[in-house]
Amino acid sequence: MSDKVLMKGNEAIAEAAIIAGCRHYFGYPITPQTEVAAYMAKRMPKIGGTFLQAESEIAAINMVYGVASTGKRVMTSSSSPGISLKGEGISYLAGADLPALIVNVQRGGPGLGGIQPSQSDYFQATKGGAHGDFHMIVLAPASVQEMAELTVKGFDLADKYRMTTMLLADGTMGQMMEPVSLDFDIAETVEKPWATTGTKMEREHNIVNSLFLQPEALERTNFERFERYKVVEENEVLYEEYMMDDAEICIAAFGIAARVSKNAINEARKQGIKVGLIRPITLWPFPSAQFAKAAERVSSIISVELSMGQMIEDVKLAVEGKVPVTLCNRAGGMIPSPEQVLEAIKAANNGGDK
Amino acid sequence: MVVFDKPHALADVPMHYCPGCTHGIVHRLVAEVIDELGIEGKTIGIAPVGCSVMAYDYFNCDMIEAAHGRAPAVATGVKRSDPNNIVFTYQGDGDLASIGMAETVHSAARNENITVIFINNAIYGMTGGQMAPTSLPGQVTQTSPYGRDVNACGFPIKVCEMLSQLDGPEYLERVAVNNVKNVKNAKKAIKKAFENQVNNKGFSLVEVVSSCPTNWGLTPKKALEWIDEKMIPYYPLGVYKDRSAE
Amino acid sequence: MSTTQYLFAGFGGQGILFSGKFLAYKGLTEGKNVSWLPSYGPEMRGGTASCGVIISDEPVGSPIVSKPDVLIAMNLPSLDKYEDAVVSGGIIFADSTLIERKVNRTDVKVFYIPATGLASENNIPKLANMIVMGKVLAETNGFDNEEGVLSALNKVISAKHSDMLEVNLNAMRIGRDY
Numbered sequence: 001m002s003d004k005v006l007m008k009g010n011e012a013i014a015e016a017a018i019i020a021g022c023r024h025y026f027g028y029p030i031t032p033q034t035e036v037a038a039y040m041a042k043r044m045p046k047i048g049g050t051f052l053q054a055e056s057e058i059a060a061i062n063m064v065y066g067v068a069s070t071g072k073r074v075m076t077s078s079s080s081p082g083i084s085l086k087g088e089g090i091s092y093l094a095g096a097d098l099p100a101l102i103v104n105v106q107r108g109g110p111g112l113g114g115i116q117p118s119q120s121d122y123f124q125a126t127k128g129g130a131h132g133d134f135h136m137i138v139l140a141p142a143s144v145q146e147m148a149e150l151t152v153k154g155f156d157l158a159d160k161y162r163m164t165t166m167l168l169a170d171g172t173m174g175q176m177m178e179p180v181s182l183d184f185d186i187a188e189t190v191e192k193p194w195a196t197t198g199t200k201m202e203r204e205h206n207i208v209n210s211l212f213l214q215p216e217a218l219e220r221t222n223f224e225r226f227e228r229y230k231v232v233e234e235n236e237v238l239y240e241e242y243m244m245d246d247a248e249i250c251i252a253a254f255g256i257a258a259r260v261s262k263n264a265i266n267e268a269r270k271q272g273i274k275v276g277l278i279r280p281i282t283l284w285p286f287p288s289a290q291f292a293k294a295a296e297r298v299s300s301i302i303s304v305e306l307s308m309g310q311m312i313e314d315v316k317l318a319v320e321g322k323v324p325v326t327l328c329n330r331a332g333g334m335i336p337s338p339e340q341v342l343e344a345i346k347a348a349n350n351g352g353d354k
Numbered sequence: 355m356v357v358f359d360k361p362h363a364l365a366d367v368p369m370h371y372c373p374g375c376t377h378g379i380v381h382r383l384v385a386e387v388i389d390e391l392g393i394e395g396k397t398i399g400i401a402p403v404g405c406s407v408m409a410y411d412y413f414n415c416d417m418i419e420a421a422h423g424r425a426p427a428v429a430t431g432v433k434r435s436d437p438n439n440i441v442f443t444y445q446g447d448g449d450l451a452s453i454g455m456a457e458t459v460h461s462a463a464r465n466e467n468i469t470v471i472f473i474n475n476a477i478y479g480m481t482g483g484q485m486a487p488t489s490l491p492g493q494v495t496q497t498s499p500y501g502r503d504v505n506a507c508g509f510p511i512k513v514c515e516m517l518s519q520l521d522g523p524e525y526l527e528r529v530a531v532n533n534v535k536n537v538k539n540a541k542k543a544i545k546k547a548f549e550n551q552v553n554n555k556g557f558s559l560v561e562v563v564s565s566c567p568t569n570w571g572l573t574p575k576k577a578l579e580w581i582d583e584k585m586i587p588y589y590p591l592g593v594y595k596d597r598s599a600e
Numbered sequence: 601m602s603t604t605q606y607l608f609a610g611f612g613g614q615g616i617l618f619s620g621k622f623l624a625y626k627g628l629t630e631g632k633n634v635s636w637l638p639s640y641g642p643e644m645r646g647g648t649a650s651c652g653v654i655i656s657d658e659p660v661g662s663p664i665v666s667k668p669d670v671l672i673a674m675n676l677p678s679l680d681k682y683e684d685a686v687v688s689g690g691i692i693f694a695d696s697t698l699i700e701r702k703v704n705r706t707d708v709k710v711f712y713i714p715a716t717g718l719a720s721e722n723n724i725p726k727l728a729n730m731i732v733m734g735k736v737l738a739e740t741n742g743f744d745n746e747e748g749v750l751s752a753l754n755k756v757i758s759a760k761h762s763d764m765l766e767v768n769l770n771a772m773r774i775g776r777d778y
Contacts, residue, residue: 005755006625006636055456059456060427062421062427062431063427063428063431063434064431065418065420065427065431066400066418066427066428066429066431066435067431067434068431069432070398074431074435088424089424096419171640172637176636176637176638178635178636178660179628196416197416197439198395198396198397198398198415199414199415199416200395200396202395207416208419209417211408211419259661260662262661263662335664338662
């Protein structure tokens with residue numbers, strides 16, 4: 001095992017991507033993710049890779065589209081306003097079934113918003129994020145170690161399912177340093193016979209395309225794609241349960257919100273309140289079954305979010321009205337404090353008899 | 355003895371272009387050049403959004419369909435992925451000079467080693483004849499029904515002249531395909547633009563002044579004459595930059 | 601089982617983030633769980649700088665230090681801003697060269713170190729942070745083992761500046777012995 005080193009979350013993403021075999025990075029400067037680009041700018045030229053600062057987020061995502069078309073691992077990273085600009089390219093990647101990794105180190109919005117951490121791009125990430133019927137696989141790290149591990153996993157899943165993976169982090173995750181071990185299992189290389197690498201005059205030409213003017217044909221691609229999504233939903237859900245065994249109250253939280261919630265849970269447990277946490281690691285596919293199961297035995301669920309309440313909608317859908325789901329949140333770059341979450345737990349405990 | 359044949363790089367399928375449209379000629383010239391340079395097996399073409407959106411069906415090399423205006427960015431990715439491959443974009447005036455201007459200018463500034471075939475017919479063809487960034491002053495289109503009023507919608511963009519101000523690009527030439535002599539010159543320019551890439555010289559763009567009889571409201575023959583009468587005086591043919599020759 | 605939350609605060613250029621990183625590495629080399637979280641803002645120079653470091657026997661929950669056990673205040677605005685946040689029974693280290701007032705709290709332990717003054721007296725004007733760090737280590741983390749300190753310094757000082765190892769260690773000794 002290699003020694004653990006202290007790394008910023010953003011740097012851990014970059015190094016993990018390189019370890020995963022990514023040799024092409026395209027980006028545009030934006031706080032609070034610029035360390036990813038800076039790290040790539042330093043490293044890529046030394047390992048024969050490409051770092052290119054694009055003229056815009058739009059150009060960057062289309063350069064990603066170009067490399068992805070050739071079947072190589074490729075990534076871009078940005079923060080919320082920049083991801084909106086990438087929306088067009090994200091839809092085209094989905095329409096052409098191209099694997100790629102997109103990192104969103106979220107900041108507060110809407111508009112230019114602020115530069116402090118946020119989770120308010122949950123809808124954008126999990127519900128498609130641009131025009132057309134599609135999903136991205138969305139991974140939500142809650143530590144620097146996970147920033148690295150889920151980056152590697154993101155590339156593997158993207159290749160396996162010919163999907164775009166989004167690593168949905170936030171400013172805290174990007175800026176914080178924690179010990180990280182960079183020992184990873186890299187999945188086997190996936191064959192990509194569809195890639196546009198030149199026919200070498202040995203095969204019919206490959207076409208990477210998302211245009212289907214016949215609605216019957218376009219419908220067929222949508223149906224086929226969603227069959228693939230179903231397999232992802234069945235096989236790739238990731239979550240962490242914390243003190244859920246005897247829990248009477250369940251907290252739903254991901255990323256930094258889950259870290260804050262753990263502090264509150266530990267404090268509540270000291271006060272005799274049985275509360276636990278379900279932390280979705282994949283936001284899409286969402287661990288709906290785990291929340292449905294929890295709803296059989298807890299009296300209520302509290303969704304802790306750095307947004308005006310976005311994930312709470314998926315929690316509510318999962319529990320189908322069986323238990324009340326309440327929101328404990330801050331927005332605009334603010335982070336809920338453990339005390340605020342503890343108050344929400346106490347309130348749920350007092351009103352918690354079914 | 356075969357005296358006239360379809361180039362191998364050109365797919366043997368019916369094209370959707372209107373009668374009298376010059377896209378077919380330019381497609382053929384590109385395919386001839388690919389054949390002559392023997393590069394079909396390592397060429398990847400990028401189709402735009404516009405009339406030539408389905409160019410991916412018309413060339414036998416690997417093809418990618420890009421978002422509107424983004425072909426140079428996509429080409430950048432493809433080229434950086436494997437610099438040994440030959441990458442070309444095929445773009446119209448709306449794609450290259452309006453929505454994709456940033457990608458055009460910056461790929462030129464980077465001297466990205468790609469070949470850009472730019473069809474300038476001064477109109478948006480596919481969507482039914484709207485004003486293009488290259489529509490002439492006074493030109494009547496669906497969205498300039500009283501003629502392009504330069505006070506309200508500005509002046510046409512002369513792409514070769516503009517890009518020639520950059521230090522980046524290797525080669526910029528404007529040609530036309532409205533008569534045999536011009537077609538022959540166009541072929542030479544397109545060939546040079548591909549050869550430059552083969553020889554790692556960098557960004558090469560050929561602007562092809564083309565016709566759109568359907569949306570110009572002219573017969574194919576009149577449309578070719580209109581190129582001589584109206585287009586070429588505004589968009590003079592010639593080499594605008596050729597670093598290696600300088 | 602214990603968790604200590606440190607908050608380092610001052611202005612940009614005082615080595616605030618470096619101090620925090622050193623301490624986090626000290627924890628890491630001792631096998632503890634650690635986190636380091638900086639504040640970040642649009643200013644590139646001269647603005648306020650702060651970072652929170654947590655050193656714990658257990659996995660670190662929230663990395664956000666809002667109620668520090670230990671506050672290291674390197675200028676007056678930092679003391680003004682964070683004095684009340686320190687937990688009761690906590691410790692405040694203040695650079696008394698730059699902070700003329702006394703700490704108002706009576707339920708915390710306070711150490712006044714004229715670090716900026718000591719730094720210029722000793723001709724190490726950029727190392728006021730490490731002078732304070734020497735005192736912080738001595739009072740909260742243990743500074744009996746210089747080897748441990750050196751191995752953490754090794755992680756935060758790159759090989760090409762290895763001549764700075766001894767200089768930093770000396771600065772910490774000055775703080776420890778003050």
